[in-house]
Amino acid sequence: MSAQEYVFAVLAFIGTVAAFRLVTAKNVVHAALYLVVTLAMVGAIYLLLAAEFVAWVQILIYVGAIVILFLFGLMLTKAPIGREALDNQSRGLALVVALGVLAGLVFLIQDAFKWSDPKMTPVSAGTAALGESIFSRYVLPFEAVSFLLLAALIGAVVLARKDEAT
Amino acid sequence: MIRLPFVLFFSAVLFSAGVYGVLARRNAVLVLMSIELMLNAVNVNLVAFAAALKDLTGQVFALFVIAVAAAEVGIGLAIVILIYRNRETINVDEINLLKW
Numbered sequence: 001m002s003a004q005e006y007v008f009a010v011l012a013f014i015g016t017v018a019a020f021r022l023v024t025a026k027n028v029v030h031a032a033l034y035l036v037v038t039l040a041m042v043g044a045i046y047l048l049l050a051a052e053f054v055a056w057v058q059i060l061i062y063v064g065a066i067v068i069l070f071l072f073g074l075m076l077t078k079a080p081i082g083r084e085a086l087d088n089q090s091r092g093l094a095l096v097v098a099l100g101v102l103a104g105l106v107f108l109i110q111d112a113f114k115w116s117d118p119k120m121t122p123v124s125a126g127t128a129a130l131g132e133s134i135f136s137r138y139v140l141p142f143e144a145v146s147f148l149l150l151a152a153l154i155g156a157v158v159l160a161r162k163d164e165a166t
Numbered sequence: 167m168i169r170l171p172f173v174l175f176f177s178a179v180l181f182s183a184g185v186y187g188v189l190a191r192r193n194a195v196l197v198l199m200s201i202e203l204m205l206n207a208v209n210v211n212l213v214a215f216a217a218a219l220k221d222l223t224g225q226v227f228a229l230f231v232i233a234v235a236a237a238e239v240g241i242g243l244a245i246v247i248l249i250y251r252n253r254e255t256i257n258v259d260e261i262n263l264l265k266w
Contacts, residue, residue, distance in 0.1 A: 002167045012176040019180055019203055023187035028196060035199050038180070042206050045176075048168070049217045054209075054228050061232055066202065066239050073195045073243040077250040087190050088259050094189030102182035109174045120168050120218045133222045134229070145233045152237035156244040 008048055015041030026086065028074050032067060039063050050124040053131075173214040181207035194246045194256040198239060205235045 001009075018037035025031040039062040046055035134142055180203055187200025209228045216224025250256050 004168050005172065008168050008172060008176075012172075016176065016179050016183075019183040022203065023183050023190065023196075023200060028193060031196055031199060035202065038203065039206065042180075042210060045173070045210065046213055049173070049213050051213045051216065051225050051228070054213055054225050054232075057229060057232055058209075061236055062202075062206075066236060069239055069243055070195060070199060073198075073246055076247055077195065077256050086193050086196060088192045091190045094186050097189055098182045098186035101185050102178060105178035105181065106175065109171055109178060113171045113174070120170055120173075120214070125222055130222055130225055133226055138223075138226050138230075141230060145230050149233060149237050152241050156240045159241070159244040159248050 004048060008045065011041045011044050011048070015045070028086065029071070032070050032074060035070070036063055036067050039067070049120070052124065053127040170214060170218050173210060177207040177210040177214070180204075180210065192257045192259055194249070194258050194261075195243070197258060198242045198246070201242075202235060202239070205231060 015038050018034045018041065022031050022034040022038060025034060039058065043055045043058040043063070046052075046058055184200045184202075184204035184207065187203060188197055191197050191200060209231050212224040212228040212231065214224075216222060216228070246256055249261060253261065255261070
């Protein structure tokens with residue numbers, strides 16, 4: 001185990017615990033705050049993998065914008081507090097399905113990659129190379145994504161507006 | 167140096183937690199949060215493979231996924247608030263307009 005792996009293990013452990021607390025929290029606002037912890041840990045892992053730009057975008061968009069949006073959603077819809085109000089009756093079945101998915105993924109991963117296998121030595125390609133890649137090779141998907149964002153914005157405004165006409 | 171399977175296992179655990187959240191939660195906003203968890207697991211995989219293969223494409227697609235996730239949350243919360251305004255509830259098992 002290298003030093004980076006120890007750091008990764010700590011970050012992943014905190015992120016995993018926060019993710020479990022997120023899906024079992026009894027209070028919706030606590031769930032949103034656990035989401036912040038998980039997203040921040042994922043951002044730190046991006047830094048560890050030498051993806052600085054993605055890490056800062058993660059912090060800006062997810063922690064800065066999406067979580068605030070979630071908190072607005074929670075405040076605007078008064079949510080009851082307590083396990084029975086937040087979870088449905090088929091919790092056991094959900095647990096079985098989730099464990100099945102986990103077992104399947106773990107089996108696939110350890111089948112595809114042996115433990116000795118690909119040692120990543122993350123080298124930072126830098127934000128400049130990333131920008132060049134987005135705006136040259138992937139400019140068409142980029143435009144498609146910006147169009148999607150525009151459509152989503154307009155759609156959200158249309159949906160959330162009060163209907164005066166009817 | 168980080169071994170690739172470590173990162174992939176972390177991502178698998180995040181994804182499974184998201185699956186559990188989507189299936190077990192009644193509150194629509196919490197379901198959306200669990201979906202974000204699953205999208206994050208995918209992003210971790212993309213960035214990990216970008217580092218393993220020394221190819222920037224994974225990072226580019228992680229950025230695209232983040233943008234799509236932002237759009238999805240915006241639309242999703244607009245729908246949730248609209249449903250709350252009309253039906254006074256956001257419990258997903260009480261919203262059965264399209265069920266049969």
